[in-house]
Amino acid sequence: xxxxxxxxxxxxxxxxxxxxxxxxxxxxxxxxxxxxxxxxxxxxxxxxxxxxxxxxxxxxxxxxxxxxxxxxxxxxxxxxxxxxxxxx
Amino acid sequence: xxxxxxxxxxxxxxxxxxxxxxxxxxxxxxxxxxxxxxxxxxxxxxxxxxxxxxxxxxxxxxxxxxxxxxxxxxxxxxxxxxxxxxxx
Amino acid sequence: xxxxxxxxxxxxxxxxxxxxxxxxxxxxxxxxxxxxxxxxxxxxxxxxxxxxxxxxxxxxxxxxxxxxxxxxxxxxxxxxxxxxxxxxxxxxxxxxxxxxxxxxxxxxxxxxxxxxxxxxxxxxxxxxxx
Amino acid sequence: xxxxxxxxxxxxxxxxxxxxxxxxxxxxxxxxxxxxxxxxxxxxxxxxxxxxxxxxxxxxxxxxxxxxxxxxxxxxxxxxxxxxxxxxxxxxxxxxxxxxxxxxxxxxxxxxxxxxxxxxxxxxxxxxxx
Amino acid sequence: xxxxxxxxxxxxxxxxxxxxxxxxxxxxxxxxxxxxxxxxxxxxxxxxxxxxxxxxxxxxxxxxxxxxxxxxxxxxxxxxxxxxxxxxxxxxxxxxxxxxxxxxxxxxxxxxxxxx
Amino acid sequence: xxxxxxxxxxxxxxxxxxxxxxxxxxxxxxxxxxxxxxxxxxxxxxxxxxxxxxxxxxxxxxxxxxxxxxxxxxxxxxxxxxxxxxxxxxxxxxxxxxxxxxxxxxxxxxxxxxxx
Numbered sequence: 001x002x003x004x005x006x007x008x009x010x011x012x013x014x015x016x017x018x019x020x021x022x023x024x025x026x027x028x029x030x031x032x033x034x035x036x037x038x039x040x041x042x043x044x045x046x047x048x049x050x051x052x053x054x055x056x057x058x059x060x061x062x063x064x065x066x067x068x069x070x071x072x073x074x075x076x077x078x079x080x081x082x083x084x085x086x087x088x
Numbered sequence: 089x090x091x092x093x094x095x096x097x098x099x100x101x102x103x104x105x106x107x108x109x110x111x112x113x114x115x116x117x118x119x120x121x122x123x124x125x126x127x128x129x130x131x132x133x134x135x136x137x138x139x140x141x142x143x144x145x146x147x148x149x150x151x152x153x154x155x156x157x158x159x160x161x162x163x164x165x166x167x168x169x170x171x172x173x174x175x176x
Numbered sequence: 177x178x179x180x181x182x183x184x185x186x187x188x189x190x191x192x193x194x195x196x197x198x199x200x201x202x203x204x205x206x207x208x209x210x211x212x213x214x215x216x217x218x219x220x221x222x223x224x225x226x227x228x229x230x231x232x233x234x235x236x237x238x239x240x241x242x243x244x245x246x247x248x249x250x251x252x253x254x255x256x257x258x259x260x261x262x263x264x265x266x267x268x269x270x271x272x273x274x275x276x277x278x279x280x281x282x283x284x285x286x287x288x289x290x291x292x293x294x295x296x297x298x299x300x301x302x303x304x305x306x
Numbered sequence: 307x308x309x310x311x312x313x314x315x316x317x318x319x320x321x322x323x324x325x326x327x328x329x330x331x332x333x334x335x336x337x338x339x340x341x342x343x344x345x346x347x348x349x350x351x352x353x354x355x356x357x358x359x360x361x362x363x364x365x366x367x368x369x370x371x372x373x374x375x376x377x378x379x380x381x382x383x384x385x386x387x388x389x390x391x392x393x394x395x396x397x398x399x400x401x402x403x404x405x406x407x408x409x410x411x412x413x414x415x416x417x418x419x420x421x422x423x424x425x426x427x428x429x430x431x432x433x434x435x436x
Numbered sequence: 437x438x439x440x441x442x443x444x445x446x447x448x449x450x451x452x453x454x455x456x457x458x459x460x461x462x463x464x465x466x467x468x469x470x471x472x473x474x475x476x477x478x479x480x481x482x483x484x485x486x487x488x489x490x491x492x493x494x495x496x497x498x499x500x501x502x503x504x505x506x507x508x509x510x511x512x513x514x515x516x517x518x519x520x521x522x523x524x525x526x527x528x529x530x531x532x533x534x535x536x537x538x539x540x541x542x543x544x545x546x547x548x549x550x551x552x
Numbered sequence: 553x554x555x556x557x558x559x560x561x562x563x564x565x566x567x568x569x570x571x572x573x574x575x576x577x578x579x580x581x582x583x584x585x586x587x588x589x590x591x592x593x594x595x596x597x598x599x600x601x602x603x604x605x606x607x608x609x610x611x612x613x614x615x616x617x618x619x620x621x622x623x624x625x626x627x628x629x630x631x632x633x634x635x636x637x638x639x640x641x642x643x644x645x646x647x648x649x650x651x652x653x654x655x656x657x658x659x660x661x662x663x664x665x666x667x668x
Contacts, residue, residue, distance in 0.1 A: 001544050008192075008305050015445065015475050019540050030191045031563055034595065037637050054195070057606035058564065059598030059642070071202035078300050079177055079208070085443065085549045088305025089660050096322075096435050103561065103591050107656050118321045119447055122479065125521050142325070145490035146448065147482030147526070159332035166430050167307055167338065173559065173665045176435025182550065188390055188566050189319075189348055189436075191606060216458070217451050218319055221351075224392030228402035233390075233566075233609055257454055260318055260363075262354030262392070262408065272358035276406050278392065288461040296438050296467060301548045306319075306451070312666065318450050321490060346574070347567050363450075363493055387570055418577040426554050426583060431664045436567070 001082035007032035012087030013040075019085075020046055027051070027069075027077050032087075033060045041066060049073055089170035095120035100175030101128075107173075108134055115139070115157075115165050120175075121148045129154060137161055178211040179203050180298035182291060185306040186221035187236045192304035193222050194236050197243060199302065210249045212294040213240070215283075218306055220258040223251075225280035241282040255285040308341040309333050310428035312421060315436040316351035317366045322434035323352050324366050327373060329432065340379045342424040343370070345413075348436055350388040353381075355410035371412040385415040439468035441546035444477035448487065448495045452480060455552040456498040463505030470509035471502070472534070472542055477552070478517040483528035499529055513539045555584035557662035560593035564603065564611045568596060571668040572614040579621030586625035587618070588650070588658055593668070594633040599644035615645055629655045 002023040005016045013035040016026065028036055028050035035041075036050045042065050052068040055061070062068040069077075078084050090111040093104045101123040104114065116123055116138035123129075124138045130153050140156040143149070150156040157165075166172050181200065185192030193215075200210045215222055222237045229235055244251045258279070259268055265285055266277040279285060295301045311330065315322030323345075330340045345352055352367045359365055374381045388409070389398055395415055396407040409415060425431045442459050446452055462469045473481060480495050487494040502510065510531045517523070517533075524533065534542060543549065558575050562568055578585045589597060596611050603610040618626065626647045633639075633649075640649065650658060659665065 001547075003544055003549070006302070008195075018536055019543050021540055021544055030195050034563065034592075034636070053198075054191075054606065056602045058595065059602075071198045072206060074199055075179075075202045075206050075208065078179065078302055079206075083547060083549055084300065084302050085543065086303040086305050086551045087445075088303075088551065089663075091660055091665070094432070096325075106652055107659050109656055109660055118325050122447065122476075122520070141328075142321075142490065144486045146479065147486075159328045160336060162329055163309075163332045163336050163338065166309065166432055167336075171663060171665055172430065172432050173659065174433040174435050174667045175561075176433075176667065184552075186348075186391075191565075191608075194606065194608075217454050218316075221391065224408075226392035226394050226399060226402075226404060226406075226408045228389040228392075228394065228398070228404070230386075230390075254454075256360075256457060259358040260360075260450075261316075261351065262356035262358075264356050264358060268358070269356060272356075274356060274358070276356075278354075278356045278408060288458050289465065291458070292462050292465045292467060295440060295548050295550075296465070301550070303549075303551050305551055314668075321449075321492075324490065324492075347570050384570075386573060390566075418574050419581065421574070422578050422581045422583060425556060425664050425666075426581070431666070433665075433667050435667055 004077045004081040004084045006084050006086045007035060008086055008088040010035040013038060016087045020044065025077055025081060027074060029054050029074060033058060036060055036062050036066050092165045092169040092172045094172050094174045095123060096174055096176035098123035101126060104175045108132065113165055113169060115162060117142050117162060121146060124148055124150050124154050177208045177299040178297065179208055180211045180294040180301040181213045182301060182303045183213060183215045183219040184217040185304065186218040189218060190306050192219065192306065193240065196304040197236065197240055200243065204247055211298040212250050212252060214291040214294060215253040216257050220253040220261055220263050223253045223258065223280050223283035224263050224278050226278055237280060244282065251283045252286045252290050253283050255287055258285055307338045307429040308427065309338055310341045310424040310431045311343045312431060312433045313343060313345045313349040314347040315434065316348040319348060320436050322349065322436065323370065326434040327366065327370055330373065334377055341428040342380050342382060344421040344424060345383040346387050350383040350391055350393050353383045353388065353410050353413035354393050354408050356408055367410060374412065381413045382416045382420050383413050385417055388415055437467055438547035440548045440550060441542065442471045443549055443551045444471060444473045444480060445475040446552050447476040447479040450492050452495050452552065453493055453498060456495060459502055459507055460505050463502065463507045466506060469507045470511060471507065472511045472513065472539065474513040474516050478512060478520055478522055481512065481529060482522060482526040511542060553583055554663035556664045556666060557658065558587045559665055559667045560587060560589045560596060561591040562668050563592040563595040566608050568611050568668065569609055569614060572611060575618055575623055576621045579623045582622060585623045586627060587623060588627045588629065588655065590629040590632050594628060594636055594638055597628065597645060598638060598642040627658060
């Protein structure tokens with residue numbers, strides 16, 4: 001089954017990265033957006049997104065390969081994948 | 089002035105280590121005792137202690153160079169140094 | 177889809193309840209349904225009616241209540257977690273030998289079984305951590 | 307020596323109040339004095355009188371109160387942090403338009419100035435974080 | 437019935453005990469449920485803990501009760517344990533040790549994943 | 553009068569704003585006070601933040617008020633900022649940038665160190 005990995009704190013990214021699989025996606029939200037510039041995201045091979053309002057609220061820039069999405073994108077990712085895992 | 093570094097969470101040790109000076113001491117308490125086996129403590133060159141009841145409560149062993157102390161030792165370290173910094 | 181939300185962080189210590197609310201709004205806008213919003217651990221602190229915020233600080237609890245009222249979403253706080261944090265209805269308070277109540281109107285207390293049921297019935301469950 | 311304590315963690319979410327109490331006991335045993343124990347941020351949650359714990363869970367608030375009573379230590383919670391978390395005395399509640407009070411007897415609410423004063427007067431100040 | 441995986445990533449604490457409460461209720465519902473300890477969550481496993489000295493309930497006792505409530509599959513992410521110096525002999529509970537690939541499989545097999 | 557150093561190590565949050573409240577009161581007492589941002593605490597400094605969108609007060613505004621209250625020395629642990637991609641240009645406040653050795657000196661110069 002496919003998972004969307006919801007990274008709520010930047011420290012959660014470390015664990016998340018070891019457990020992703022093909023078909024998964026990663027979403028950075030809340031303090032998780034601080035991980036948006038992590039170089040490991042580029043090599044991940046699965047889609048990575050970050051919530052733009054959470055990033056703007058923290059003065060964080062979202063740059064490719066991370067896609068900027070709204071909470072509608074958050075909902076879409078949850079719906080499109082079989083389950084979600086929160087890494088807080 | 090001398091400082092006693094009170095490491096309350098094991099993650100706090102990273103920052104603590106970069107800021108110790110001669111005459112300082114390090115005390116691991118609470119969840120900080122999980123850092124008791126960190127190999128960097130041996131090379132620190134200042135005294136390092138951990139609270140034995142906090143370690144026992146978490147199933148953590150205190151081994152040299154870390155000294156096992158009680159809360160009386162915590163008080164003594166606070167009194168003997170000019171100030172304390174909590175790394176939580 | 178029916179989506180259940182598990183919220184574990186308090187309004188003061190965490191962005192969890194605010195983020196969960198933004199998620200819930202977006203879910204409804206996309207035609208989904210919030211099956212239940214369940215507050216556990218420190219998350220129950222949202223339901224303390226004695227909370228009094230400075231005028232320039234947003235009241236996430238009030239925003240959740242307005243949303244729930246408008247869209248018929250149930251806001252449930254874990255009875256055990258709430259009791260540990262001083263959030264009790266009159267019945268719980270009386271059982272503990274106390275007079276009064278601290279639960280804010282619009283929130284209901286219930287056991288963890290309600291969350292398990294919601295999880296079983298919903299198509300998706302999303303955790304908002306502390 | 308006079309030692310001031312700043313406690314920022316809640317009993318449910320942190321070991322801070324329990325660790326601070328063990329420290330305070332040891333300090334007195336060694337002939338020192340606890341100048342004040344000041345609860346800030348989530349630490350104020352210790353003073354909610356509606357907290358109701360299962361019988362097998364220790365009541366850190368009660369232990370702090372017994373200690374403070376026996377040794378004449380003042381337990382102060384930050385009034386602003388407490389209001390945000392629903393911990394209010396009757397006066398604070400009335401000002402917010404609420405009837406009742408949630409502050410546990412034995413704790414007093416005061417402004418942050420009390421902590422600054424304690425810090426200035428004490429020989430040592432120890433922070434117990436969240 | 438939808439299966440649930442409880443992912444435990446935090447060290448022992450009062451809040452950790454509340455996660456165990458949720459697992460117990462999950463078991464009452466006869467929901468297929470399992471637990472995976474990872475990261476600092478593996479610190480909940482050593483049986484030598486003496487939590488009463490810290491003024492809180494012993495999590496390991498509650499974890500030991502899980503099997504009675506129908507949650508028999510306790511799994512440990514072995515690399516997390518190794519990184520924290522926790523060995524097989526330290527863990528009194530009946531657990532399965534998983535490597536990275538196995539943990540990934542377990543994580544992707546549940547209908548619902550609840551984190552702590 | 554005993555000097556105090558406020559050591560800020562956590563990212564912006566409501567609790568971070570409560571630390572700033574304490575600094576403001578400290579200033580009222582005319583206590584010699586300074587602030588050192590380190591680790592994730594440096595995340596409080598970028599001025600582009602739009603915290604209202606997150607449903608909380610903007611910490612940077614309160615930090616900007618510190619000087620008015622007599623706390624004029626805001627210091628940043630430069631290695632912490634660099635590790636998080638925060639540059640001098642991102643910080644609108646008037647701050648001093650410290651290297652490891654300078655931060656160590658500042659930390660050891662205060663009579664009291666309060667952490668967040």
